[in-house]
Amino acid sequence: MQVLKYLLQKEFLQIFRNKSMLPIIFVMPILQLCILSFAATYDMKNTNLYVVDKDLSSHSRELISKFNGSPFFTVKEIGFSEEEAEDELFKDNIDAILVFNNDFGKSVDLRTQASVQVLVNAINASSAGLYNAYINSVILDYNSGIKPNFVGVAQGVPYNIVQTTYSHQFNPEMKYIPYMLPGLLVLLVTVVALFLSAMNVVREKEIGTIEQINVTPIRKSQFLMAKLIPFLIIGFFELGLGLLIAAFGFQIPILGSIWLIYLVAFVYLIAILGFGLLISTQTDTQQQAMFIAWFFMVIFLLMSGLFTPIESMPEWGQKLNTLNPIAYFIKIIRMILLKGSGFFDILREIVILSVFALVSITFAVRMHRKVS
């Protein structure tokens, strides 16, 4: 125990003496949390539209004014030439083109099929999908507006449309930040834990200090424990800081138990730190460790459901995700924070994370050799 205490003391001394690491550990995550929470939004604010109105009827103008009135669209220009519109699209000045052919108004009056052509810049597929959805919803809104005008109730024909009403459970206003921020919290805890642990033992290898340590009677378990515990504490600290920012800075409701989050974080961090340690023991330079950690980080993160829903991934992707610790933790932390889930609601995920933790730490300890 005495030895472990001194080993820990040494690790902390080194961490706090490293002038360039301190900001990385403590300032970077906060900036990350704030910048990403504000900037990486799915809310569409400003879509630039180019309208080609060959019809110039009252109907086309009515629809255009609906777009103009929407906060999501800016009608940049109204013209007559599709070529000119496409030119603008090429130049990236606009995001979508709306084309009214000259029989649009007539078709509406005759109650036959009236069509509007929509051309969307799909370089960024996910924003293209959003443009599309927003444009459709405006047109749909217009549709439901004109129908009663023609299919008048006065004519005695019953007019029924199925009306859908939504109630978004757990995030009633479909706000973006409460959904995104818990995931970002997981991201920053993971980055700090994985990278710090992956770089640590290999750093001692690179500098050569491991030679001196290896000839001492320090036990392997003591040495590795002293490597893990500081980062566990730092991880906890970051999580707490992040939760404080979430609760007081972003007013995110914390419905579930903080203690439960910490319990999960403990299991999760053991898994991540074990994995980082495994990388560290198997590499020879910090550069190698860095790139390997980065490789797994990117895969885990992009597949985690933080940016894209897991449900929309191909089946093999979803299967792969059963091995992705980040996906579990993001799911759990969203459940606890937004839904107020209790221990038994997340039992399955905790058990899986525990298995990860056990496997990764066992592997790391096994693979670390004092003798080559």
Added chain:
Amino acid sequence: MDASIHIDNLSKSYGTIQALKNINLDIHSGELFGLIGPDGAGKTTLFRLLATLLLPSEGVAKLCGIDSVAEYKKIRSFLGYMPGKFSLYQDLSVIENLEFFATVFNTRIEDNMDMIHDIWVQIEPFKNRLAGKLSGGMKQKLALCCALIHQPKILLLDEPTTGVDSVSRSEFWQMLKGLKKKGITIVVATPYMDEANLCERVALIQDGEILQVNSPAEIVEQFEKDLYSVKSDDNYQTLLDLREFEHTNSVFLFGQNLHFTDTRKQFAEDELKQYLKNKGRSNIVIEKIQASIEDCFMALSTKPEANE
């Protein structure tokens, strides 16, 4: 107290490269032993095997009669090892490093002050300085302190004086002599031949093989040939000329001079002078000199080719 090292038929291969070939060596208890050889001779590999950091491919090494593979844990408690590369924490201060290594060996600095006192007083004025900010000589002293803090019976020093100025080097050897008096077995690896004379016995090692083990004096005595120092206006051209000389046994460049041995028992100084003059050299000086360890090493290491 037995603090001997017994090495029996020890080999180590890295893939297809054989770094050590069937080393047999006995180092006595309390001896100051030198392992002399050029870079890449296998000194560090041998040290790492003895320090229980490497597993041998073949053979046995016993320290204090304890097997280095089966009972490596026991060895680590009485072995002091100072790697060739400075291996202390550069971001910790001098005193923090020493305290750290004391505690990992489950001991305290105060209890071992008698062991390190002579060295410690030299670095004590800098005890709050970060280890990374010390000069080369100071770093070596600190590393030595850390290697001694648990009162080891055997001390392995891998090239302790490489990259250290000559004053610090001689100081360092003085410290080793002081330690020897305390009964520690000290093994020093060095590429500097002149340091060999400071050891009681040395092993000359090259290409993973031990060429000879003996006291420095005896190694020099065994040098059979008369050795001559040759100097002229153009040493390099002289070297090339001497290589073509029909009676040349060996010729090497040694600093400002050439060291030359003749194949014949009776060496004709005038004949050689004449030969070089004919080749166009001037200011030729030829002197008979005492062989040094380095001459012996060169002679031993090139023996197979010398008979071509």
